[in-house]
Amino acid sequence: MGRFRAVGVGVASLSVAALSAACMSGGDKDAKVDAARAKASNMAAAASEKKAETQVAAKAKANELGQIPVIMYHRIIKNPPPGDDRTPEQFRAELERLAKEDYVPITAAEYVTGKIGIPAGKHPVVLTFDDSSPSQLTLDGMGNPKPDTAVGILMDVAKKHPGFRPVATFYVIRDLFGMSKPEEQTQVLEWLKDHGFDIGNHTHDHLNLLGKPEKEVEEQIASGQKMVTSLIKFSPVTLALPYGNQPHDKKWAMKGSSAGTSYDFRGVFLAGYTPAPSPYTKDFDPVGIPRIRSKEKVGDCVKFCSTAWLDWLNANATDRFTSDGNANTVAFPKFKAPFVAAPFAAQALPY
Numbered sequence: 458m459g460r461f462r463a464v465g466v467g468v469a470s471l472s473v474a475a476l477s478a479a480c481m482s483g484g485d486k487d488a489k490v491d492a493a494r495a496k497a498s499n500m501a502a503a504a505s506e507k508k509a510e511t512q513v514a515a516k517a518k519a520n521e522l523g524q525i526p527v528i529m530y531h532r533i534i535k536n537p538p539p540g541d542d543r544t545p546e547q548f549r550a551e552l553e554r555l556a557k558e559d560y561v562p563i564t565a566a567e568y569v570t571g572k573i574g575i576p577a578g579k580h581p582v583v584l585t586f587d588d589s590s591p592s593q594l595t596l597d598g599m600g601n602p603k604p605d606t607a608v609g610i611l612m613d614v615a616k617k618h619p620g621f622r623p624v625a626t627f628y629v630i631r632d633l634f635g636m637s638k639p640e641e642q643t644q645v646l647e648w649l650k651d652h653g654f655d656i657g658n659h660t661h662d663h664l665n666l667l668g669k670p671e672k673e674v675e676e677q678i679a680s681g682q683k684m685v686t687s688l689i690k691f692s693p694v695t696l697a698l699p700y701g702n703q704p705h706d707k708k709w710a711m712k713g714s715s716a717g718t719s720y721d722f723r724g725v726f727l728a729g730y731t732p733a734p735s736p737y738t739k740d741f742d743p744v745g746i747p748r749i750r751s752k753e754k755v756g757d758c759v760k761f762c763s764t765a766w767l768d769w770l771n772a773n774a775t776d777r778f779t780s781d782g783n784a785n786t787v788a789f790p791k792f793k794a795p796f797v798a799a800p801f802a803a804q805a806l807p808y
């Protein structure tokens with residue numbers, strides 16, 4: 458029965474094809490000529506569009522294979538102890554510098570998925586905050602961020618610098634911005650989501666995963682994932698490793714499951730100590746993406762923290778990511794072409 462039906466369909470489509478070939482009249486020929494003309498003019502339009510895109514990219518000195526700073530922040534507090542915390546003034550000054558130097562924030566999720574939609578001539582920067590401390594975000598009774606928190610400062614700087622997007626990624630742990638009730642935890646995560654912020658997984662208990670068995674690594678990451686997904690409709694697409702330490706097999710951090718919750722990240726972030734490669738290059742390795750500590754040039758930060766690296770990126774513009782303003786293309790000077798990653802080859806716009 459099945460075979461008979463298949464044969465029947467074959468005969469039917471054959472006769473339709475034969476009929477249309479036999480009926481080719483003068484009118485059909487004209488239609489064919491018109492179609493060919495339309496195709497040629499579409500191709501010409503595409504070629505001239507590509508030429509225009511190339512000119513825009515060259516004018517912007519676009520280099521979408523260049524490096525991107527992913528800056529790592531912890532607490533934003535007055536009188537911080539020695540370490541990674543920053544004062545509100547230091548944080549504001551760094552944001553002001555980024556705005557003045559034509560950086561536009563994108564989220565970690567946008568970065569790892571290559572969705573970098575910023576204007577021509579601008580440079581992406583990823584702002585990341587670890588450990589979900591109240592100094593990063595505390596909401597008042599009306600749901601407005603307190604002005605001296607990281608989010609309050611970021612929104613204020615963005616208001617003064619149009620085009621400086623107030624977005625960032627928050628790598629959360631079980632201390633959810635100091636909130637203990639699930640309702641309050643939902644309020645703060647929901648607020649972040651509603652305002653275009655990105656929420657990342659920083660594990661549940663912030664244990665050092667170095668040397669831990671696979672089962673425990675997966676349990677820590679999966680329960681961090683569950684914590685977020687059980688409070689709001691949002692699934693983190695990136696992870697930041699506590700202390701930047703990778704587990705024995707670094708792939709355990711990327712994909713796994715525990716107690717019915719699974720995770721499959723698009724990127725895993727470390728703690729140190731260089732700018733990150735463009736997601737469009739062969740150098741991009743989602744299993745271990747470097748970040749930069751926010752700090753002035755003191756101690757080992759003379760070379761390896763944010764002030765030093767922002768100075769370096771300014772001095773080495775051909776190594777820095779500069780956008781062509783077109784999210785559908787990956788534009789770069791022709792010379793850099795061998796570095797394009799295969800998944801983005803079709804979007805390549807060398808000039």
Ligand SMILES: [Zn+2]
Pocket residue numbers: 587588659663698699700
């Ligand atoms: Zn941490």
